[in-house]
Amino acid sequence: MALKVAEELFHDLDPTAVDRWMVPDYRQHNPTIADGRDGLRAAITTLAALAGGTRFEPVRVIGDGDQVAVVGVYHHLNSPEPLFAFDLYRFEQGRPAEHWDALAPMGTRSASARSGSGLAGPAGDTADTAANRALVVEFAQRVLSEADYSLLSHYVSSETAGTSLAPGTRAVSTPVWWPPHQQAAGTGHDPVYKVVHKVVAEGDLVLLQSEGELGVPVAIWDLFRVADGAIVEHWDIINPVPTDAAHTNGLF
Numbered sequence: 001m002a003l004k005v006a007e008e009l010f011h012d013l014d015p016t017a018v019d020r021w022m023v024p025d026y027r028q029h030n031p032t033i034a035d036g037r038d039g040l041r042a043a044i045t046t047l048a049a050l051a052g053g054t055r056f057e058p059v060r061v062i063g064d065g066d067q068v069a070v071v072g073v074y075h076h077l078n079s080p081e082p083l084f085a086f087d088l089y090r091f092e093q094g095r096p097a098e099h100w101d102a103l104a105p106m107g108t109r110s111a112s113a114r115s116g117s118g119l120a121g122p123a124g125d126t127a128d129t130a131a132n133r134a135l136v137v138e139f140a141q142r143v144l145s146e147a148d149y150s151l152l153s154h155y156v157s158s159e160t161a162g163t164s165l166a167p168g169t170r171a172v173s174t175p176v177w178w179p180p181h182q183q184a185a186g187t188g189h190d191p192v193y194k195v196v197h198k199v200v201a202e203g204d205l206v207l208l209q210s211e212g213e214l215g216v217p218v219a220i221w222d223l224f225r226v227a228d229g230a231i232v233e234h235w236d237i238i239n240p241v242p243t244d245a246a247h248t249n250g251l252f
Contacts, residue, residue, distance in 0.1 A: 002068040002089050003058055005096055010056035010074065013048040015041045022096050029100040029252070031245035039246065052076045060119040062207055064129075064200045066091045069207050071119055071223070071235075073106065082106040086207065086221050086237060088200065100198075100209065100251065102221040102237040119235070124204030124227070132226040133201035139231065140208055140222075144193040157230040191220055191238060197252040211252055217241040219251045 001021075008017035018026075018041045028035045033043045047054050055075040062069040067090055074083040083103040090098040139155040142148055191214040198209040204227060210220040218238050225233035241251055 001091070001094060002063075002070050002087075002096070003061060005089070006056055006058060006070050006072070006087060009040075009044055010047075010054060010077075013044055013054060015044040015048070018044065023092055026096065027098040027249060028247065029098070029249050031242045031247070031251065033246055035247040035249055047077070050076065050078070060205070062200050062202045062205050064202055067198070067200050069200045074103065077103075079105060084235075084237065086223070088198065088207075088209065102209075102219060102239050104237040104239070119223075124225075126203045128226070129201050129203055131229070132204060132206055133199060135226060135229065136201070136206040136208065136224050136231070137196070137199060139224075140193070140196050140210070144210070144222075145196070147192075155231055157227070157232045190214075191218060193220065195252075209252065214238060 005017065005021050008014045008021070018037050022037050022040065024037070026037050026040065028039055033039050054077050056072055057075065058070055058072040060071040062071070067088060070087045070089070072085055072087070074085055077083055082105070084106050085101060085103045088100045089096045135155065143151050143155065191212045193210050193212045195211045196208055197211060198207075200207040204225050206224045206226060208220075208222045208224075210222070212218050212220050218240055221237045221239075223235040224231050239251075
């Protein structure tokens, strides 16, 4: 359902899909789109009028209870280059009731020369979902929130861990993809994690949506791939929290 909605809205640019799929009291957390069905319908109509149109290329879907994350690439979405994106939907009785998202230019700038690569394909062993979720949540608390980088080797595979950062986000350090323990968080180079608001996990993938600071308030989306009890791959997007949002729902 999430894929169908994304295709009809952002590939076909069909504003009638809003009333067909979204619940009547639909809530929108993209700060540039007005809340409710009317705001989304207006945004789709505006996109449809742009020269060249918009094309959405889904890469991966992560389903977790009533939450579904669609990882994909937007083409010609008010940007000269493709945008790597996380779209998160909350469902009620099989229909989208709430939406959050994060976008960043694909480009070619990442420490590993990857970007959104490596995500295509079915979920890994879904029997490990609970363990993988627990590992990443603990990592987020002990390493990200508490900035204790001495614990990296406990959670991250030093042999296989790599970064597939969406360009325009933070750079990474060696020997692994997270800042070394001697670098203090909050220096302007690495974000300070305050609150993890959402966790979406399926199989080997775990997506976190967090609130933090990087000189300014930011929304941080981290997607981790876990294998054999260790984090082996990572993608992320960091978006500033705007002060001129179209509504007051906020980003979280």
